[in-house]
Amino acid sequence: MSIHAVHRAHNHLAWDNSIPPVITIKSGETVSFDCLDASNGQITADSDDSALAALDFARLDQVNGPVYVDGAEPGDTLQIDVLSIETADWGWTATISGFGLLHDEFATQTLKTWKLDRRGGFAWFDEAKGIKIPLRPFCGEMGVARAAKGAFSTIPPYHTGGNIDTRHVVAGSTLYLPVEVKGALFSCGDGHAAQGDGEVCGTAIETPVKATFRLTVRKDKPYTKTPHFKTPPVTVQGEEYYCTSGLDPDIKEATRAAVRNMIEFLFLEKNLTRTEAYMLCSVAGDLRMHEVVDMPNFLIGMMLPMSVFEK
Template sequence: MSIHALKRHQCNLAWDNSIPPVVRIVSGDQVTFDCLDASNGQLSPESTASSIGAMELSLCDQVNGPVYVEGADVGDTLQVDVLSIENADWGWTALIPGFGLLTDEYPAPALKIWKLNHKEGFAWFNEAKGMKIPLRPFAGEMGVAPGKKGSFSTIPPYPTGGNIDTKHVTVGSTLYLPIEVEGALFSIGDGHAAQGDGEVCGTAIETPMKVTVRLTVRKDKSYTKTPHFSTSISSSDEEYYCTTGVDSDIKEATRSAVRNMIEFLVTEYELDKVDAYMLCSVAGDLRMHEVVDMPNYVIGMMMPKSVLGEKA
């Protein structure tokens, strides 16, 4: 087994199977990636809300790579074992105009800069109110090159991975990706210190990261057509406060669930609407509670009570 390393500048802004690999490895090798945050270094701990308008969005969501894995053939599966993640001591969450589940209701840019306490494993959301976010770092972008020719944006997810933003694929987890081109051409990026399921405002706690993965070619998982993952979620006595949205349209039910959680946080915890929306994005989890009684879908937004304190 060999260990390889990619630097921050060894990155791309598209999924494209014509991009030459940065490094070639054999199956089972480890690779460490040093990645900038999703802004591609355009934001810093000194940035303000005005910095959002100055960002060049076409430079965001870069991925480091690609990595060519010897022996990876079309139809195989790439096994990605997440071995370690090290985030920076700061991060950011933003409302970006035109982006997010409720973008039409939050048109103004906003920015929150976080201090990440890795020693104790949390970041204060509002220290005066006792609200803190547990740190659960992961890479939002993990994928392989698509089989189709052309350049594809890094913003959405694809059957080959990409911006899957799945918080459960963290250290100790394993991701499986369908290989559509020789060598797989794996890339990674978009470091998150914490995120709620759904990432509703469009951003998590975005942060630079160093992540080490082991890449293994699997010849026995030809059924892998979309990203699969294996993870362990530790059992706990965590309690949640949940709001719901009910509608014949899944998107509108989802928007309603988030909107109702925002109203709850504003009323009960005296947060302003922008902060409440960000809190939903970094700590709240969306769940599909009811789909069988169509056309009445029930979507839940679940907020851990440990984030809110004892009041909820």
């Protein structure tokens, strides 16, 4: 199977279906991406708080690509199997003026840099206090081009993906995105070494990453209207989840859409009636706030453990 490469120079700052692809691949082939951090290299391991004042926001959240996938047509689903994510040996987190869920309460700009122990799989938040963060690297930006013409910011998430900032899409996970343009035009970036659901201050442990994905066109998932994903075992019990999402400027409507999309998945994939599916969501599903800071849209997930289907 061919392995293709997208380099750091192959980046863009908007979702725009007029951007020509940097490579063309066949469905089922593998692509490796070499991505700078979300600051586009403006913050380094040696930076201090002054770097935040000098940030050029127009350069933030670049994505690498796009990749044209032969056979992908509007109405299809692009399956992205996350094969590996490798971080740098450093990262950063910051409170940035005007950014984040509580930006009005944390107006002072503060930068924290991290040393990432990739072999041990953790980073010290405060070694003296014994506060250690496990590393679960992923790409915050994973998306395909929108059908609408024009340039769309990489800051918010969309129905086609984008800045979904969903910490569960780690190595071993599979992401499903609705295709709106011929070739799909997949791009990714915004490497994170670790993040909590919601990314409430607006940054995770931001880091450059090298990521490898397998991109496959699916013709049999017409219900994929927003990002869906399947996780590897993520709990002590070895649980596996399937997740649907809802996306809307109104958080209630985003939540309703996440549940509605799970009902549709269960109806079509698991042969449940919609009433049965609704009840199953109520007793076994978990709602998660995956993305709550990149306005105007909220991304809410409905996660269902796959063990409920084990015979």
